[in-house]
Amino acid sequence: MLRFALRRLGVAIAVAFTVSLACFLLLHLSGDLATSIAGPEATAAQIEAVRKQYGLDRPLVTQFADWLWHAVQLDFGRSYYFQDRVIDLIASRLPVTMILGGLALAFALIVAIPLGVIAAIKRDSWIDRLALVIAVLGQAMPSFWFGLTLIIVFSVQLRWLPASGADSWQGFILPVVALGYYATPAIMRLTRTGMLDVLGSDYIRTARAKGLRTGTIMFKHALRNAIIPVIALAAVQLGFMLGGSLVIEAVFSLHGLGYLAWEAIARNDYPVMQAIVLILASIYILLTLGADLLNAAIDPRIRVR
Amino acid sequence: MTDHLLEVRDLHVDIPLGHSTLHAVRGIDFHVDRGELVCLVGESGCGKSLTSLALMGLLPSRARRRAAALRFAGAELTTLPERRMADLRGNRMAMIFQEPMTSLNPAYTIGNQLTEALSRHRKVTAAQARDRAVHLLERVGITAAASRLGQYPHQLSGGLRQRVMIAMALMCGPELIIADEPTTALDVTIQAQILHLLRELQQEFGMAVVLITHDLGVVARVADRVAVMYAGEIVETGPVASLFAAPSHPYTRGLLACIPVPGRTRPGEMLGSIPGIVPSLTGRLEGCAFRNRCGEARDACAGPVPWRQGLAGQAVRCVGAA
Ligand SMILES: Nc1ncnc2c1ncn2[C@@H]1O[C@H](COP(=O)(O)OP(=O)(O)O)[C@@H](O)[C@H]1O
Ligand code: SF4
Ligand SMILES: [Mg+2]
Numbered sequence: 001m002l003r004f005a006l007r008r009l010g011v012a013i014a015v016a017f018t019v020s021l022a023c024f025l026l027l028h029l030s031g032d033l034a035t036s037i038a039g040p041e042a043t044a045a046q047i048e049a050v051r052k053q054y055g056l057d058r059p060l061v062t063q064f065a066d067w068l069w070h071a072v073q074l075d076f077g078r079s080y081y082f083q084d085r086v087i088d089l090i091a092s093r094l095p096v097t098m099i100l101g102g103l104a105l106a107f108a109l110i111v112a113i114p115l116g117v118i119a120a121i122k123r124d125s126w127i128d129r130l131a132l133v134i135a136v137l138g139q140a141m142p143s144f145w146f147g148l149t150l151i152i153v154f155s156v157q158l159r160w161l162p163a164s165g166a167d168s169w170q171g172f173i174l175p176v177v178a179l180g181y182y183a184t185p186a187i188m189r190l191t192r193t194g195m196l197d198v199l200g201s202d203y204i205r206t207a208r209a210k211g212l213r214t215g216t217i218m219f220k221h222a223l224r225n226a227i228i229p230v231i232a233l234a235a236v237q238l239g240f241m242l243g244g245s246l247v248i249e250a251v252f253s254l255h256g257l258g259y260l261a262w263e264a265i266a267r268n269d270y271p272v273m274q275a276i277v278l279i280l281a282s283i284y285i286l287l288t289l290g291a292d293l294l295n296a297a298i299d300p301r302i303r304v305r
Numbered sequence: 306m307t308d309h310l311l312e313v314r315d316l317h318v319d320i321p322l323g324h325s326t327l328h329a330v331r332g333i334d335f336h337v338d339r340g341e342l343v344c345l346v347g348e349s350g351c352g353k354s355l356t357s358l359a360l361m362g363l364l365p366s367r368a369r370r371r372a373a374a375l376r377f378a379g380a381e382l383t384t385l386p387e388r389r390m391a392d393l394r395g396n397r398m399a400m401i402f403q404e405p406m407t408s409l410n411p412a413y414t415i416g417n418q419l420t421e422a423l424s425r426h427r428k429v430t431a432a433q434a435r436d437r438a439v440h441l442l443e444r445v446g447i448t449a450a451a452s453r454l455g456q457y458p459h460q461l462s463g464g465l466r467q468r469v470m471i472a473m474a475l476m477c478g479p480e481l482i483i484a485d486e487p488t489t490a491l492d493v494t495i496q497a498q499i500l501h502l503l504r505e506l507q508q509e510f511g512m513a514v515v516l517i518t519h520d521l522g523v524v525a526r527v528a529d530r531v532a533v534m535y536a537g538e539i540v541e542t543g544p545v546a547s548l549f550a551a552p553s554h555p556y557t558r559g560l561l562a563c564i565p566v567p568g569r570t571r572p573g574e575m576l577g578s579i580p581g582i583v584p585s586l587t588g589r590l591e592g593c594a595f596r597n598r599c600g601e602a603r604d605a606c607a608g609p610v611p612w613r614q615g616l617a618g619q620a621v622r623c624v625g626a627a
Contacts, residue, residue, distance in 0.1 A: 202407040208363055209402075210395035210422045210473070224412050300457040301411055 096256035107180030116191025135185035164253035194226030235291035347534030399474035416454025543619030
């Protein structure tokens with residue numbers, strides 16, 4: 001198990017490095033950074049001054065090595081716009097995004113897994129059909145549109161919940177639903193397929209032959225096997241949701257990492273952009289790593305591979 | 306009549322298929338007494354597995370079961386609610402399946418799956434359940450039994466897994482075990498061991514066993530009584546010695562002719578080398594279902610075929626049988 005974990009960690013670090021390099025190259029190849037930082041009215045001399053000031057005149061390799069050397073020490077430099085240290089900016093914004101993502105995933109799992117299980121047990125019943133409708137709607141609806149719909153219904157018309165801000169826990173409800181709903185269909189469909197597969201298996205027949213109670217059969221014997229692919233999917237979905245929170249945070253004015261990304265893009269704040277990409281990529285990688293380890297813990301056959 | 310451990314009267318199993326219905330089991334009668342080993346034998350597809358699943362209440366959800374009587378230890382199973390049926394399963398009647406490789410849950414240890422069979426039906430402590438599991442694993446011939454409890458199914462060979470399945474069936478000390486081709490998926494050398502083990506356990510614990518097989522060679526070695534199935538019906542039944550000495554049904558005689566004889570038959574050769582094909586099981590069958598393959602068929606075979614009692618408890622369903 002330890003060797004398995006170490007090997008997966010090695011892969012994870014390699015992926016994080018590659019993502020950072022790709023992001024760095026994309027930023028630098030997309031145009032002259034000094035020109036866009038200096039702004040449209042800047043003179044040639046001003047642009048050269050900016051180039052020197054930010055070290056953009058150095059060779060790309062040196063710039064990247066320098067950035068990487070500091071980044072591994074969690075030093076991402078200073079924001080061009082806010083003037084604060086990038087790490088402080090991220091530290092202040094990350095909790096909002098993490099809470100939003102974590103709650104959204106929890107919401108998705110709590111809704112999707114029971115629905116998937118019931119849809120499988122009561123296959124072709126009205127509840128199975130309803131679940132299918134929810135899934136199709138969820139997959140078809142853009143998250144900003146769904147978010148706006150929620151705001152119109154629950155904030156503007158019913159006035160039950162605030163439309164924006166993270167000052168109170170109520171402020172999180174609508175964004176969590178908007179973001180979590182996005183992951184619900186995929187998780188539900190996979191749970192349903194997995195359960196149907198497992199329920200037809202020989203070991204479920206064995207469990208029934210032992211006279212086990214329906215609850216034991218469904219939750220101990222069936223769900224544990226059916227959930228294995230769902231865990232990997234949930235990790236991927238959480239990754240997508242961190243991406244999706246860019247949109248949701250903008251819609252609900254939540255000052256998280258996604259909102260910071262908007263601000264950074266709008267203001268050519270390259271150090272912030274580069275740091276957010278690395279952080280999001282790292283979180284995403286850690287999530288898949290965590291899912292792999294969790295799967296290994298659930299499915300004994302994975303451990304020996 | 307009523308003191309049989311298991312009594313089956315006019316059991317049918319139908320499977321709806323689109324616009325027709327498969328009558329897989331067509332009104333069979335048989336009984337099993339306490340401590341008796343009864344073999345149900347017949348070619349693949351004749352309805353043996355569906356019969357056993359029907360007895361256990363484990364039929365696939367779309368299959369329909371119908372019977373005049375299905376009495377087990379005094380209880381009428383046809384009217385028993387599913388909850389009460391579940392109380393019997395794994396407790397007083399247990400089952401061993403044909404597929405040892407897939408019949409154990411890959412996510413749980415052997416010990417977990419063994420002990421849950423006992424703790425479901427008896428008030429026992431974890432330690433007591435564990436002791437019983439170790440004891441039975443040893444009894445079914447598994448070495449280092451205590452250390453096996455922590456192992457997962459994928460760490461065991463097919464033969465070992467089938468021994469685990471047998472131990473699992475024994476956990477609550479059932480009165481009846483139904484074993485559906487328990488050796489078919491195993492290597493030939495292991496087949497003989499498992500068969501021998503089953504017979505030994507049956508005698509040691511005084512259990513009744515319904516052993517399902519397609520191999521009359523198996524029947525000859527272990528059975529007390531035998532029922533021969535063809536196309537969803539039982540065509541001949543009787544004590545194994547008299548049935549082998551004087552098979553009355555042409556199908557039984559055909560099966561007997563196919564038993565491998567050491568030195569003369571190639572290993573792995575299956576029986577069922579009776580020429581012809583089994584009739585379709587959809588729709589009604591008039592007369593004797595075997596008559597398209599029977600060398601002794603005559604006009605009367607197209608009409609109703611009554612049971613005839615023979616000597617020494619034998620019974621046969623054939624108009625030509627003397
Ligand atoms: N779940 C099922 N759906 C449709 N047909 C089935 C199903 N199970 C069994 N059958 C059919 O019923 C007949 C009897 O099957 P089975 O009882 O498994 O035979 P045996 O165990 O004697 O080989 C076969 O024709 C088989 O194809
Ligand atoms: S009833 Fe007729 S066809 Fe059927 S087995 Fe007997 S002789 Fe053959
Ligand atoms: Mg079978």
